Amino acid sequence: MANIKSAIKRIDVTKRNTLRNKSQKSELKNMIKKFENLIDTDKTDDASVLLRQIDKKLKKAVSKNVLHKNNASRKMSKLAKKLNSAK
Template identity: 40%
Template sequence: MANIKSQKKRNLTNEKARQRNNAFKSELKSVIRTVNTAVASSDKEAAVTALATASRKLDKAVSKGVIHQNNAANRKSAISKKVNAL
């Protein structure tokens, strides 16, 4: 544990950011899982709406700095391929 006051404050903000990022990543996984289950059940309408939601969430994660831009692009590409294959 740090002795310096500013570092103690920084540790607190880092922990808040870590928890926020983990929650956001968990939400991303859930949204992508929704797309995959819609594709597995071959429900085109649900898959398209879930894909739009997932794309929006992935873009938001990039803008917030939670994931890298290329990571989001790869995930969006993978799920859109699955949806377009329906």
């Protein structure tokens, strides 16, 4: 355990940020699973609406440094490709 006051504060900040990052990542994963289920059941209209929401969440995660820009781009590209092939 840290003895220096600033190190103790940094540990608290890291814990707080880790929880926030974890919740954003799990929310994204759940949305992606939902999107893939919609694709499997041939509900492409609902899937395209959800894809826009996923795009918005991914961009917000990038701006908050939860995900890397290229990682978000790759996820979005993969999902868009799935949607286009399903249509």
